[in-house]
């Protein structure tokens with residue numbers, strides 16, 4: 284009798300007639316209060332109506348009556364998930380699968396829940412089982428790619444991402460996943476497929492091409508087993524290498540970050556420059572090498588012989604145009620050779636060159652003209668348009684300003700362009716445990732980025748805070764001009780750039796829901812003073828991101844700085860080049876590890892890294908003291924590469940700190956895993972201003 288009612292109830296339920304179904308389930312339960320099927324289905328119905336707690340109670344009662352029904356456990360898992368009880372949900376999904384291994388929806392839920400919990404190693408086999416049933420399912424392929432990548436299995440990750448791309452060739456997220464995994468493969472041997480993918484990555488516009496610099500150099504070194512350290516390069520024998528597409532792309536799109544390759548390219552440049560009769564066939568390579576020079580701000584070492592010849596070439600070029608000489612092949616060739624050592628805008632005749640239409644230049648000069656001449660002029664115009672908020676009077680601020688006017692930092696050429704998100708959405712993702720204030724959704728949504736530099740961080744934030752207006756402030760107009768030009772090129776419109784000193788930003792006269800200041804305060808004379816200004820500008824309940832140098836993380840850098848001081852080296856291009864050359868030739872072994880930083884390979888980066896006019900470094904207890912001094916609440920550290928694995932490791936080692944905010948545990952964690960913080964050069968962390976403040 285009840286079974287007939289149940290069948291009828293189920294029919295109504297499946298057809299969406301929930302009230303009729305409920306009445307029949309209740310009818311059964313009136314006669315038989317512990318009837319497991321009716322309890323279970325009534326629980327499912329409660330969940331459908333949003334009553335998850337009711338669902339959990341009912342399905343638990345059903346399980347008490349019949350513990351071996353797999354779907355009861357699966358549906359209980361779903362209701363628990365909706366209540367955020369993920370660990371318990373996992374237990375019930377697992378029970379469901381034990382009872383019925385072919386219950387695919389339970390496996391799918393389990394895989395997703397494990398993934399959300401960051402338990403990647405456990406989630407992987409479940410997605411593999413799901414994929415075996417549907418071998419072309421893009422979701423499973425992409426998730427497996429991401430899991431393998433996070434677990435450090437880059438080759439497998441690439442295989443999954445490539446399979447996903449065969450289904451969805453234009454998906455930007457999958458492409459980004461593939462290229463990031465590809466860039467982290469340590470090439471053991473030259474593989475044509477690997478190279479082809481890397482060239483594709485270097486041509487993909489929405490990725491930070493810098494990730495390919497080292498692996499591409501590795502592949503080239505595998506392919507051309509030349510003596511990279513030889514003092515003379517046989518220019519004829521190098522034709523294969525010089526026309527190599529991967530090398531050209533590396534030179535044009537990245538800042539080379541391989542010491543051996545740099546030494547080789549430096550010698551090659553010298554030979555080409557000093558040799559008479561450079562042939563036309565080499566022009567495309569020389570053009571790429573000139574772009575590399577621009578990318579690394581001409582950081583390669585220059586011999587006196589080259590300097591002298593370059594100076595007379597410069598004079599020759601300048602007199603040529605002064606006397607209204609023709610723009611002929613011989614002149615183009617001279618410009619190409621000049622551009623191996625300096626940007627074209629430094630020529631006295633730059634104004635005249637700028638007025639020559641780009642298309643009239645030969646192909647091999649066009650990118651050089653665009654990047655080292657026209658872009659520079661555009662930046663000069665932008666500089667004049669950037670408004671000044673404050674005067675810059677503090678002596679340290681002026682010294683720091685002068686450094687970044689001469690050498691805007693960081694040198695970046697492209698970014699990982701992620702799909703736009705909202706301020707509230709990004710904050711919810713970054714701070715899953717925090718209750719978000721309603722003002723994150725109420726216009727005007729504003730974000731202050733203090734010390735915005737050349738804009739890489741700001742532009743990424745402009746995407747993730749797509750509905751907010753960003754106010755970017757920096758001492759250096761050259762840096763902001765670069766940032767603004769790049770923002771325009773990337774069609775990003777929600778940033779306003781202002782020149783100003785953080786010390787005087789109270790003049791903004793309003794409070795911001797989110798403030799970010801990374802890599803900046805430690806360059807002030809009294810960082811706490813600058814931080815206090817920012818704390819005043821933060822709305823109660825608002826979020827603040829701070830990045831500070833770490834004492835332990837910069838151990839090698841401290842040694843290098845000491846040596847630079849002892850040698851009385853100045854932060855000039857010449858001293859920086861000479862010191863770097865000695866490092867590349869193996870002179871300073873005690874701090875040679877600092878060559879792992881890509882910053883070492885560009886002039887502004889190297890100056891920022893080891894020649895800075897002003898820097899402070901901190902330990903974790905000192906950071907705790909400063910956060911307390913600002914009366915802020917600490918929300919946790921942020922990591923980029925491998926963030927999930929780092930957090931999982933911390934959770935495993937410090938289970939008693941589930942919120943991951945205990946400073947003494949972090950101090951011990953850093954001692955055990957110093958490399959994690961070395962990669963970041965210190966600490967990046969989020970704080971929050973208490974509402975009562």
Ligand SMILES: C[S@@+](CC[C@H](N)C(=O)[O-])C[C@H]1O[C@@H](n2cnc3c(N)ncnc32)[C@H](O)[C@@H]1O
Nearest residue numbers: 687734735736757758759783784785801802803
């Ligand atoms: C190392 S760069 C970091 C840039 C950027 N935050 C990033 O992470 O890419 C430091 C920047 O902070 C700026 N800066 C340093 N002191 C400042 C101050 N007192 N007020 C405003 N900007 C400052 C410098 O001009 C420079 O552009």
